[in-house]
Amino acid sequence: MKKQLIRESNLQSFCQGNTLYLQPGYILSPGALDKARDLGIKVCRNDEAVGNEHPSAVVAEFASQAMSAGHEFIMPRQSLLGFGCLNKGIERLKSLNCKKVLVVTDAVLNQTGLVGTVTDRFSARGIVSVVYDGTQPNPTTTNVSEGLSILKRHQCDAVVSLGGGSPHDCAKAIALLATNGGEVADYEGVDKSTHPCLPLVAINTTAGTASEMTRFCIITNERSHIKMAIVDQNVTPAIAINDPELMLGMPASLTAATGMDALTHGVEAFLSSSASPVTDAVASKAIKLVAEYLPRAVKDGADREAREQMAYAQYMAGMAFNSGGLGYVHAMAHQLGGVYGLPHGVCNAVLLPHVMMYNLSTSAEKLSDIARYMGCDVYGMDAHNAAVLGIKAVCKLLLEVGVPGGLSELGVKAEDIPLMAINALRDACAATNPRQGTQAEIEQIFKNAL
Numbered sequence: 001m002k003k004q005l006i007r008e009s010n011l012q013s014f015c016q017g018n019t020l021y022l023q024p025g026y027i028l029s030p031g032a033l034d035k036a037r038d039l040g041i042k043v044c045r046n047d048e049a050v051g052n053e054h055p056s057a058v059v060a061e062f063a064s065q066a067m068s069a070g071h072e073f074i075m076p077r078q079s080l081l082g083f084g085c086l087n088k089g090i091e092r093l094k095s096l097n098c099k100k101v102l103v104v105t106d107a108v109l110n111q112t113g114l115v116g117t118v119t120d121r122f123s124a125r126g127i128v129s130v131v132y133d134g135t136q137p138n139p140t141t142t143n144v145s146e147g148l149s150i151l152k153r154h155q156c157d158a159v160v161s162l163g164g165g166s167p168h169d170c171a172k173a174i175a176l177l178a179t180n181g182g183e184v185a186d187y188e189g190v191d192k193s194t195h196p197c198l199p200l201v202a203i204n205t206t207a208g209t210a211s212e213m214t215r216f217c218i219i220t221n222e223r224s225h226i227k228m229a230i231v232d233q234n235v236t237p238a239i240a241i242n243d244p245e246l247m248l249g250m251p252a253s254l255t256a257a258t259g260m261d262a263l264t265h266g267v268e269a270f271l272s273s274s275a276s277p278v279t280d281a282v283a284s285k286a287i288k289l290v291a292e293y294l295p296r297a298v299k300d301g302a303d304r305e306a307r308e309q310m311a312y313a314q315y316m317a318g319m320a321f322n323s324g325g326l327g328y329v330h331a332m333a334h335q336l337g338g339v340y341g342l343p344h345g346v347c348n349a350v351l352l353p354h355v356m357m358y359n360l361s362t363s364a365e366k367l368s369d370i371a372r373y374m375g376c377d378v379y380g381m382d383a384h385n386a387a388v389l390g391i392k393a394v395c396k397l398l399l400e401v402g403v404p405g406g407l408s409e410l411g412v413k414a415e416d417i418p419l420m421a422i423n424a425l426r427d428a429c430a431a432t433n434p435r436q437g438t439q440a441e442i443e444q445i446f447k448n449a450l
């Protein structure tokens, strides 16, 4: 559907009195949103007022996508999962016939020797590579520019990401800018690019973000401390590799945080206003697998069955949110990542039960399904009570895997909450939360999680 942009200049021609009814296919520019706020104009979608805390143009775009007919499913061309699949993945990389690949990773994985082991296997198969290992957790626009300049200097014609969500997202942005030009901010929003990115192969080492298979790319704007969401089918890796052998070395705290990220993806996609039977199927299986195998993987990192099942769980949770979208947990966690640099999985884990509780009034039935997937016995219970049991099961899992109990422990300050709440409502993930809230409600969720 071709989108019509409402700008500051023509805003008032779309208003009826003090209200702007945003029709599907129309999006608001950020300037128009600010002007609407200044003039006290209410923005309504589907005849429902969303108040004066306007979502950004990106959110409006997501909302109009969610309202359009049908669902879209975007996946890598090839996905390899299971112990030993890395070797097959390298064969597939070789068949892309690239002259030189840029390996995007981080310093820790380089120091552990993992990067050397993988690039040695590349060399053994005649694949020439050059390494950029400057990716930070919550990767920044600077990381992307550094990687891009190495890519250009060495005339690389393909990109391999090796690591967790941070190297994958950094690599996606590098591969996208290499073919489309401009800056990361130009691609914030949905499908803003015009050309496919360079061939991109993602080798995953956490379980996880599922970034190795999604169309999402999250990059922190260092000036504003906001995590920008680039949602673009052109950043979907061509090949996604999940070899659990590479995940065995994750320490317990990283296993717990990344595993809770996967659970959050499953829960948010399942509750999303844009969920479908397809995303429900994979989200529910992902939730079941995390509930069963995450405690085992945290307790014993060498438990190969648990590692493998977590690799599948996070991949399926990725399939679910890549099409079904996310919700307020992610919209709010992105603010904590941007402002304090906190690990993404930990932020999600702490916020998850609080947002589930907030969604109880609109989503009791689905939350009661989640209770069953979490292994609760809800026989004979009404939906509300079963849903509450499910939320308690999430809290029990958090305790079991040792996630911090609240945001204050992580250094989050009450005075930062109002701005974070405003920006959470502007985050692209907010659009598909099943209950749409006000700034004051988001502030309250943050406070509950302190």
Ligand SMILES: NC(=O)c1ccc[n+]([C@@H]2O[C@H](COP(=O)([O-])OP(=O)(O)OC[C@H]3O[C@@H](n4cnc5c(N)ncnc54)[C@H](O)[C@@H]3O)[C@@H](O)[C@H]2O)c1
Pocket (backbone or CB within 6 Å): 106, 107, 108, 109, 136, 137, 138, 139, 163, 164, 165, 166, 167, 169, 205, 206, 207, 208, 209, 210, 211, 214, 215, 216, 217, 218, 246, 247, 248, 249, 250, 251, 254, 258, 261, 337, 344, 345
């Ligand atoms: N694009 C998407 O679809 C998507 C989805 C969710 C999250 N994200 C983003 O992903 C990022 C978080 O990624 P993450 O949680 O995977 O962590 P990460 O990539 O930031 O890595 C965290 C730390 O773990 C280390 N590490 C990675 N694998 C390891 C292993 N096997 N053994 C030991 N140490 C290992 C890394 O070196 C790093 O120090 C955030 O920026 C988040 O916004 C992206």
Ligand SMILES: [Zn+2]
Pocket (backbone or CB within 6 Å): 209, 261, 264, 265, 330, 344, 348
């Ligand atoms: Zn996530």
